[in-house]
Amino acid sequence: MTKVIHGGDIYQYSGKMIDFSSNINPLGIPETAREVLTGDWEHLERYPDLHYASLREVIANFHQLDADQIIVGNGAAEIIFLMGRLFHGKKVLIPMPTFGEYQEAVQLGGGQVEIVYRKNENDFALPMEEILDRLHDVDGIILCHPNNPTGGLVGEKKLFQIIERTGQLNKLLILDEAFIDFAPDPARVSGKKWLIDHPSMLIIRAFTKFFAMPGLRLGYGIGSNQLIERLKEMKMPWSVNSLAVEIGERVLFDSDYIQRSRKWMEEERTFLYETLSKFESLQVFSTETNFILCKIKKKNLTAQILKERMIEQGILIRNASSFSGLDESYFRVAIKDHENNKKLCQALQGVIQMVSFDE
Amino acid sequence: MTKVIHGGDIYQYSGKMIDFSSNINPLGIPETAREVLTGDWEHLERYPDLHYASLREVIANFHQLDADQIIVGNGAAEIIFLMGRLFHGKKVLIPMPTFGEYQEAVQLGGGQVEIVYRKNENDFALPMEEILDRLHDVDGIILCHPNNPTGGLVGEKKLFQIIERTGQLNKLLILDEAFIDFAPDPARVSGKKWLIDHPSMLIIRAFTKFFAMPGLRLGYGIGSNQLIERLKEMKMPWSVNSLAVEIGERVLFDSDYIQRSRKWMEEERTFLYETLSKFESLQVFSTETNFILCKIKKKNLTAQILKERMIEQGILIRNASSFSGLDESYFRVAIKDHENNKKLCQALQGVIQMVSFDE
Numbered sequence: 261m262t263k264v265i266h267g268g269d270i271y272q273y274s275g276k277m278i279d280f281s282s283n284i285n286p287l288g289i290p291e292t293a294r295e296v297l298t299g300d301w302e303h304l305e306r307y308p309d310l311h312y313a314s315l316r317e318v319i320a321n322f323h324q325l326d327a328d329q330i331i332v333g334n335g336a337a338e339i340i341f342l343m344g345r346l347f348h349g350k351k352v353l354i355p356m357p358t359f360g361e362y363q364e365a366v367q368l369g370g371g372q373v374e375i376v377y378r379k380n381e382n383d384f385a386l387p388m389e390e391i392l393d394r395l396h397d398v399d400g401i402i403l404c405h406p407n408n409p410t411g412g413l414v415g416e417k418k419l420f421q422i423i424e425r426t427g428q429l430n431k432l433l434i435l436d437e438a439f440i441d442f443a444p445d446p447a448r449v450s451g452k453k454w455l456i457d458h459p460s461m462l463i464i465r466a467f468t469k470f471f472a473m474p475g476l477r478l479g480y481g482i483g484s485n486q487l488i489e490r491l492k493e494m495k496m497p498w499s500v501n502s503l504a505v506e507i508g509e510r511v512l513f514d515s516d517y518i519q520r521s522r523k524w525m526e527e528e529r530t531f532l533y534e535t536l537s538k539f540e541s542l543q544v545f546s547t548e549t550n551f552i553l554c555k556i557k558k559k560n561l562t563a564q565i566l567k568e569r570m571i572e573q574g575i576l577i578r579n580a581s582s583f584s585g586l587d588e589s590y591f592r593v594a595i596k597d598h599e600n601n602k603k604l605c606q607a608l609q610g611v612i613q614m615v616s617f618d619e
Numbered sequence: 620m621t622k623v624i625h626g627g628d629i630y631q632y633s634g635k636m637i638d639f640s641s642n643i644n645p646l647g648i649p650e651t652a653r654e655v656l657t658g659d660w661e662h663l664e665r666y667p668d669l670h671y672a673s674l675r676e677v678i679a680n681f682h683q684l685d686a687d688q689i690i691v692g693n694g695a696a697e698i699i700f701l702m703g704r705l706f707h708g709k710k711v712l713i714p715m716p717t718f719g720e721y722q723e724a725v726q727l728g729g730g731q732v733e734i735v736y737r738k739n740e741n742d743f744a745l746p747m748e749e750i751l752d753r754l755h756d757v758d759g760i761i762l763c764h765p766n767n768p769t770g771g772l773v774g775e776k777k778l779f780q781i782i783e784r785t786g787q788l789n790k791l792l793i794l795d796e797a798f799i800d801f802a803p804d805p806a807r808v809s810g811k812k813w814l815i816d817h818p819s820m821l822i823i824r825a826f827t828k829f830f831a832m833p834g835l836r837l838g839y840g841i842g843s844n845q846l847i848e849r850l851k852e853m854k855m856p857w858s859v860n861s862l863a864v865e866i867g868e869r870v871l872f873d874s875d876y877i878q879r880s881r882k883w884m885e886e887e888r889t890f891l892y893e894t895l896s897k898f899e900s901l902q903v904f905s906t907e908t909n910f911i912l913c914k915i916k917k918k919n920l921t922a923q924i925l926k927e928r929m930i931e932q933g934i935l936i937r938n939a940s941s942f943s944g945l946d947e948s949y950f951r952v953a954i955k956d957h958e959n960n961k962k963l964c965q966a967l968q969g970v971i972q973m974v975s976f977d978e
Binding site for chain 2: 279282288289297298301305308311334338340365370473476477502503504
């Protein structure tokens with residue numbers, strides 16, 4: 261089995277590098293978390309609560325759900341890998357390009373992946389007819405909402421159609437909302453309002469990206485009591501560390517941090533999207549989250565070459581050609597703080613001009 | 620599937636409780652780790668290295684092995700759950716009583732468990748004849764070394780016999796050495812010296828217990844390049860958090876902490892074993908690690924009743940009757956610092972006398 265290629269592999273590069281390849285909130289770890297980090301360390305000398313009762317209660321309160329509907333994990337990654345096991349001996353439909361770990365998790369879990377493609381000419385929207393049709397022949401579907409790496413949410417009407425159809429057919433619906441906190445109105449666009457009608461829907465969420473702590477590893481799953489119970493039975497014990505528990509419980513209700521993040525997001529998403537859209541040599545896809553997919557329209561410039569030239573400028577971007585459904589002309593950049601976003605645009609301009617000069 | 624019952628479930632109990640149910644070094648987190656804990660938190664704002672190259676290098680140096688022979692995990696628990704997948708569609712022999720997660724991990728991995736029993740009348744030694752005989756009909760064996768909850772190491776001669784036999788028959792040999800750092804001479808008694816002769820041997824180790832940081836989650840596996848590669852292919856990404864990486868790299872060579880721990884261990888193991896052995900109503904099993912298994916010899920006192928009475932004294936012990944192969948008369952206690960060990964003995968004496976008085 262070949263392993264998925266990830267962004268954020270900054271450990272390969274020596275020297276100081278601005279990392280646009282992984283999609284982390286540039287505001288950094290919230291102050292509320294830092295209080296825990298300077299506190300005493302007694303909690304590290306104990307095993308975490310095997311049931312994570314207190315953390316699950318906090319998350320349930322946040323979503324106005326029952327704690328029995330929550331499972332916590334070692335990053336969203338653990339929930340994704342547990343999810344894969346739900347498809348043991350089964351078939352699942354995955355619209356691509358999308359996050360590569362779904363396929364790996366399903367294959368590791370002993371399931372089979374069927375693919376439909378989102379297409380450039382449709383702005384990478386979901387191919388709804390094909391999906392609704394093929395749902396009959398599979399046991400479930402995995403949707404990334406908003407989609408990594410293309411950036412768009414599943415529109416409300418489309419999402420409702422898929423929820424309705426999978427509900428009627430009693431198919432599993434996996435909705436990965438790891439990036440939804442960066443969307444304009446997460447509570448409104450989330451699939452969670454339909455949870456009550458769909459006992460086979462699993463929503464995956466992350467603390468990692470929005471709260472800027474990918475090193476700490478914390479994610480969770482939301483679903484019906486029965487579905488969450490099935491996942492818990494397959495879970496290894498103590499996978500979430502005590503520090504992640506302590507911090508997770510504090511940051512979720514940090515409304516100051518959340519508001520500042522939204523403000524940054526709205527301003528910088530607009531700025532970076534509009535600036536990149538002015539590049540004649542780029543096709544830029546509209547985004548509802550904190551990263552932007554671009555296609556290079558110059559024949560003699562691949563994403564790999566661009567990446568290498570940008571590294572020379574001290575900037576790491578994500579060559580997106582490893583996503584099934586994209587070719588060597590695609591790259592992805594995170595939206596960072598204003599200073600860094602400007603640096604990104606300047607460096608891109610310089611590199612692209614240089615390449616034009618070479619022609 | 621029924622989940623394993625664990626010690627250390629102190630979250631159930633309100634108030635201050637001395638926890639003898641989980642087996643953690645009472646010296647607490649090493650000073651070398653505390654330096655990291657008061658440092659800056661930038662590393663939490665980055666994803667951990669997907670390959671954990673630096674940490675694996677440090678561990679490899681410690682054991683004088685290659686980094687390719689090391690896989691790191693979210694506690695020894697993750698290595699155990701990965702190990703379970705090696706037995707997919709296969710049969711594995713497990714001598715019991717032992718740590719319950721092996722069986723759960725194998726069953727989750729899609730394998731089948733065969734049991735042989737260690738017996739009280741043989742001081743819970745491995746039933747060697749039966750093991751060597753039954754090895755022909757299974758695909759591997761899992762040994763806990765030293766064994767949880769009975770406390771003994773596999774003797775060198777026996778271990779060599781099993782290594783030789785599994786090697787000849789090309790069977791998997793899993794050696795869980797999570798508690799070996801508490802044994803008198805870990806480097807000498809470890810199975811690692813035979814790694815070079817046995818490409819299908821996996822040794823599991825933990826930072827958790829010896830370095831008193833179960834909340835941080837760090838363990839690892841050691842084996843041949845090929846076996847480690849197979850495990851890596853099944854592993855989810857980023858399962859070890861960045862703080863565990865930073866601390867793990869520092870504590871492994873903290874010789875001051877290691878020496879102080881050994882000194883404590885030798886003194887307190889002798890003290891607690893000898894003191895408990897004087898209780899007429901207890902059968903106490905000799906131990907080579909940091910916990911002691913006891914059997915209550917009074918008919919009207921079960922481990923569960925003893926546990927409840929001890930909780931009233933503010934002390935949590937481990938009712939060991941949930942281990943397959945033990946009955947309701949067994950309990951396990953961790954070896955802690957001298958003050959707490961004395962408190963344990965006094966409280967036990969009081970409770971047992973009270974029960975005698977009730978008779």
